[in-house]
Amino acid sequence: MKAIIRENETVKKIADCEEVFWINPNVNAYDKGEVIVDTDDAEARLKRFAPFIKRVFPEVADGIIEAPLTEISSVRKQLPVKGRLFLKQDSHLPISGSVKARGGIYEVLKLAETIAVREGRLSLEDDYAKLADPEFREFFSGYKVAVGSTGNLGLSIGIISATIGFEVTVHMSADARQWKKDMLRSKGVKVVEYPDDYEAAVAQGRKEADSDSLCHFVDDENSLDLFAGYSVAGRRTKAQLDEMGIVIDAEHPLYLYLPCGVGGAPGGITYGFKSIFGENVHCYFAEPTHAPCMTLGLASGLHNKISVGDIGIDGKTEADGLAVGRPSGLVSAAMSTRLDGCFTVDDDKLYGYLAQLKDAEGIFIEPSACAAFEGLVHTYEIAPESAIHILWATGGNMVPEEEKEAYYNRGKSNVANNSISSI
Numbered sequence: 001m002k003a004i005i006r007e008n009e010t011v012k013k014i015a016d017c018e019e020v021f022w023i024n025p026n027v028n029a030y031d032k033g034e035v036i037v038d039t040d041d042a043e044a045r046l047k048r049f050a051p052f053i054k055r056v057f058p059e060v061a062d063g064i065i066e067a068p069l070t071e072i073s074s075v076r077k078q079l080p081v082k083g084r085l086f087l088k089q090d091s092h093l094p095i096s097g098s099v100k101a102r103g104g105i106y107e108v109l110k111l112a113e114t115i116a117v118r119e120g121r122l123s124l125e126d127d128y129a130k131l132a133d134p135e136f137r138e139f140f141s142g143y144k145v146a147v148g149s150t151g152n153l154g155l156s157i158g159i160i161s162a163t164i165g166f167e168v169t170v171h172m173s174a175d176a177r178q179w180k181k182d183m184l185r186s187k188g189v190k191v192v193e194y195p196d197d198y199e200a201a202v203a204q205g206r207k208e209a210d211s212d213s214l215c216h217f218v219d220d221e222n223s224l225d226l227f228a229g230y231s232v233a234g235r236r237t238k239a240q241l242d243e244m245g246i247v248i249d250a251e252h253p254l255y256l257y258l259p260c261g262v263g264g265a266p267g268g269i270t271y272g273f274k275s276i277f278g279e280n281v282h283c284y285f286a287e288p289t290h291a292p293c294m295t296l297g298l299a300s301g302l303h304n305k306i307s308v309g310d311i312g313i314d315g316k317t318e319a320d321g322l323a324v325g326r327p328s329g330l331v332s333a334a335m336s337t338r339l340d341g342c343f344t345v346d347d348d349k350l351y352g353y354l355a356q357l358k359d360a361e362g363i364f365i366e367p368s369a370c371a372a373f374e375g376l377v378h379t380y381e382i383a384p385e386s387a388i389h390i391l392w393a394t395g396g397n398m399v400p401e402e403e404k405e406a407y408y409n410r411g412k413s414n415v416a417n418n419s420i421s422s423i
């Protein structure tokens with residue numbers, strides 16, 4: 001590991017917790033025929049479940065869990081960006097208020113469908129609203145779901161599993177927020193806490209699930225179901241762009257800025273967008289300087305064979321959704337030829353972006369989600385004036401009011417430190 005730090009300029013900076021911008025030399029070298037997940041199949045499954053979702057979550061009017069794509073013209077004036085700027089508000093996704101409402105809910109729905117069909121209680125042509133009947137809850141209570149999580153994945157998996165009737169356990173790292181643990185417990189979810197980091201929570205969750213054949217472990221690092229659920233975002237967003245009359249082509253390329261933890265959410269989203277827009281979409285991952293696992297894995301070429309701890313980084317960050325020390329091997333391999341690049345951002349800046357967005361647009365997103373903003377600094381000289389930029393706001397709506405206010409106040413006091421506000 002010492003040699004890697006000495007020989008690779010980017011890795012050297014990463015090891016010093018400096019902000020970096022890594023450009024992928026192999027972007028678009030992927031095999032265009034390669035299918036990692038079947039996004040059509042995932043979208044069809046989500047449509048089958050729409051009547052169920054509508055019944056158990058009446059606030060989701062059409063039963064389709066989707067978020068607005070909002071042009072943010074006011075805050076744009078304060079940012080280094082020449083094209084049009086949008087916010088994809090996964091922060092306001094129904095049910096769990098984060099990007100995890102895509103992959104996490106999808107995986108649990110697929111599990112419920114698989115079990116019910118296998119046991120002869122459901123066929124694909126049925127009206128899935130019946131899955132909310134008491135006898136189905138009773139039936140599903142014989143099965144278990146487990147997950148290890150920094151917070152938001154646990155929220156998604158916990159809420160949807162408990163709604164279906166599964167017995168669900170969420171293994172959480174110590175850095176997970178207290179309100180998330182409280183909320184889950186209030187919904188009947190078993191929450192187990194670990195003093196160590198995220199990896200330890202995941203390892204324990206996996207171990208317990210492995211010894212129980214009725215227990216399904218949601219594997220954040222290796223799950224193709226999560227990846228498939230996230231990938232649907234590409235076509236859904238294309239439909240939103242179409243509706244606004246926005247065409248993406250070589251003259252009007254799309255730039256996406258995606259906060260990255262273990263990589264599943266931004267990776268699946270990138271996969272979905274690349275399969276639609278090909279070389280006309282440019283995807284960048286955002287990570288904290290103290291937990292830059294994907295940037296490290298890609299820049300070193302070692303993928304999940306290296307963790308931030310290996311180069312002496314503590315992995316501690318205010319961006320709890322991104323506090324991951326080792327990237328998903330599945331995702332980092334897929335991204336090595338699909339991603340345009342990665343950048344890291346100091347924690348201090350996140351709150352400034354948070355307050356700026358709130359003041360200019362009246363929209364609150366959580367600190368992790370704010371990491372995306374920093375990408376604009378890096379593409380300012382690269383992207384043409386005709387580009388369309390989308391900041392992927394990965395979470396925020398479930399944060400309790402008093403915490404929102406504390407985050408905002410912190411941002412107000414350090415907004416002057418931000419590189420963007422000085423441009």
Ligand SMILES: *Cc1c(COP(=O)(O)O)cnc(C)c1O
Nearest residue numbers: 152261262263264265321394395
């Ligand atoms: C989970 C999460 C991410 C990143 O998703 P990964 O699949 O871990 O890469 C980003 N932002 C927020 C708010 C999250 O909860």
